[in-house]
Amino acid sequence: MRRLAAYVALTKPRIIELLLVTTLPTMLLAQQRVGGGFPSLWLILGTLLGGTVAAGSANTLNMYLDRDIDAVMNRTRRRPLVTGEVTPRAALVFGIVLGVVSVAYFWVFVNVASALLTAAAILLYVVGYTMLLKRRTPQNIVWGGIAGCMPVFIGWAAVTGTLDWAPVALFLVIFFWTPPHYWPLSMKFRRDYAAAGVPMLPVVASDLRVSVEMVAYSVAMVAASLALVPLAPMSWVYTVVAGAAGAWFCWSVVALLRRARRPVAGRKLGEMGVFHGSITYLTVVFAAVAVDPFLPL
Template sequence: MKGHAATASTNAAVGGASAADRPWDRFVGRVGAYVALTKPRVIELLLVATIPTMILAADGFPSFWLVLATLIGGYASAGSSGVFNCYIDRDIDSQMKRTKRRPLATGEISGRAALIFGSILGVFSLAWFWFVVNPLSSILTAGAILLYVVGYSLILKRRTSQNIVWGGAAGCMPVLIGWAAVTNKVEWPAILLFLVIFFWTPPHYWPLSIKFRGDYAAAGVPMLPVVASDRTVATQMIGYTIAMVAATIVLWPVAGLSPVYGVSAILLGAWFTWSCIQLLRRAGHPERGKLDAMRVFHGSITYLSALFVMIAVDVILPW
């Protein structure tokens, strides 16, 4: 009986090992690693803003194929930026709990392979926008990649506590690209949408930086929560939030939207501003409870998603 048990155990171990080493499993794992380099969760939020922007620019539903083409190009360009960012930050990613499992930090994918992959995605996105959508969208895409890879990743991230403010401009580009894809122009509504996301970025990202400030400090990245008090961070978040809400309200008449959007923008803005004020109150009076910065982080995602959904709804539905 013991011999049979040992044989069965050995066969199971061999079978398990062979299953793990199957070519298909290795292929799927490698594809998953490359997809992870593109930071799909970040891209998802960026693309959420693109479709409502295109609906606003077209004053209705744009061509399905134009939307699809813009999303394909947008994913490729944002993915290219993400890959280059992972390559540049591979040294600090390995020191941070939140990022230490990224494929370049673990060595699952080599630096050379990542550079080739990122370059292919970037060149594809520029050519795709130029020939399938229009040249202006391709030019704006090139600007977005340069802003994120050179402006943020190479220059700002390790040198200034305001890195995410100016580096975040790259994350605002999808609205300009989406607008240009429809109109072949950049007009005031698109610029205001750019400003909405620009001012939204600090109160969105700084709460995450508060939670992981130890990681950033250990890696030598001077995010504002690393070098400033929670009160200072929360105060600056409120300032950016007020500017963001102002931009959403100015968009109302400039884009010719209805009171449905206007009231929604005011209510959503009041709600998110209050969440930032609550963060400031807890930062100044710890006895009032846990700082709970991640609640503001998740709330910022809900806020931006709801705002852009209301833009689309306002345009589509006859009020």
Template sequence: MTTVDPRAVGLMTSSPRPPRRPRRTLGATLRAYVVLAKLRIIELLLVTTVPTMILAAGGLPDLWLVLATLVGGTLAAASANTLNCYVDRDIDRLMNRTSRRPTATGEVSPREALVLGVTLGVVSVTLMAVTVNLLSAALTLAAILFYVFVYTLGLKRRTPQNIVWGGAAGSMPVLIGWAAVTDSLSWAPWVLFAVIFFWTPPHYWPLSQRFKEDYARAGVPMLPVVAGDRVVARQTLLYSWVMVAVSLLLWPVAQTGWLYPVAAGVLGAVFLVEAHRLWQRAKAGLHGAALKPMRLFHFSITYLTLLFAAVAVDPLLFG
């Protein structure tokens, strides 16, 4: 009769202990938290907030109000990004682009990320309520909840239209900035909201084309994963046309001077040229690096930055 070593049974029946993480210094911990917050993305979001506040004020708004709004907005975006990393830590490990995030590597534990994300969210909403106004605080809370529960948990892993509707969260800073100055909402901030909303797909789909193998490996149904390059390029072009048309609506709605419509027209024309070139390359059957999707991705950042610079400068000249 064969005997079994009791120690072997114990090894087979007991779950292995997770490796103990090395002791971190305060600096390493802070750096890991900054990576979780994705501050480079936050920079782009805040680029839209200050110009919107200047447009709402018809000139320079109160400096302390701008500072409070920016701090609250930064904390809110950091909260949403951290909670996104907490939820997506499983698929982040599978993608080269995200595999070095602290929640994917284990440098930051899930519990730490969850506590940090919730804490940042509570602080941001409270700060907005106390130093700005209740409407801005409510919009800030809505932005965090939408990004985490609607986009990250509800849409991202279920539909190729995830980034379309998820773009609503990235559009919220203009509503928050306008509400911070006026304690109300009007048509102008909703036009700017729509600009960012329709900008998001032609901004993000080219990036998704570049990293579609990553998304496929993680099982995330981004449009480039489930559709061919021609379909993606055609959808990108369609959203680009709508974005440019909507951007021109701000001229009559906000009664801007001549600078904004000229800037919107020129920038929009360049954007459409790049989108058409992507469509032409896709129609020609080019794939991978030859498709050059990152050209449009990089210009989309320049486009939004310069467009909102025009939003800010126009009322300073003609307000």
């Protein structure tokens, strides 16, 4: 059981949960373009299963490549490749097998478009983010975050076999959401990242600059969420929920900016509150995406 738990930990289940939160609502919205109602239950389950395996592959290969960094950082030094519960070779084989199985699964049981997008998502995360960007640029999570946006394309393509402007808007919501989601965590663990030589923006820039950029990304994120209204189209319910959730999250980021601008000795910056708030924001907005197709315009 310990060995099984170690392999499960390699896939980073908590991150996979967040990816699935964006996939299912996208599929429900996409179904409205091909006749309305609900997608086939088997299609939903199959897409979520394939997406889970694909994300597990990308996360496992990420841990394999980052095992030297993980050994240095307090936050990650208990991961299976650091503790020795799983050998590097076993993790590499496991990650590759998961990737091949996920792409083949989508190709055979869903459609070619979703299979190609799944392969692209894995490569973007493993090669683009982990191998090329993470250790080289403070903008690593910005461009590397594209991989985390791919589930909306995969979910849409699984239902329709193609892409449209609506999933592009959802893609941009997640793209602009990623920096204000991940940078607060990097602010909290900046010493870890600095010790590991990873140039996350909060490691190489001041809290004030990071906060300013977070505000800009948050505003763009809300704009992208509202751009979905004419593209889908969405009802007033989604419009109100997305606008209110966006205003609430932007307020929390602006509050972080104010604290960074006027630091007070002994007062916490509150970055983890923004981190957890970002998860709440994304969940609320995509819950509205899931419900809205079944409401009158």
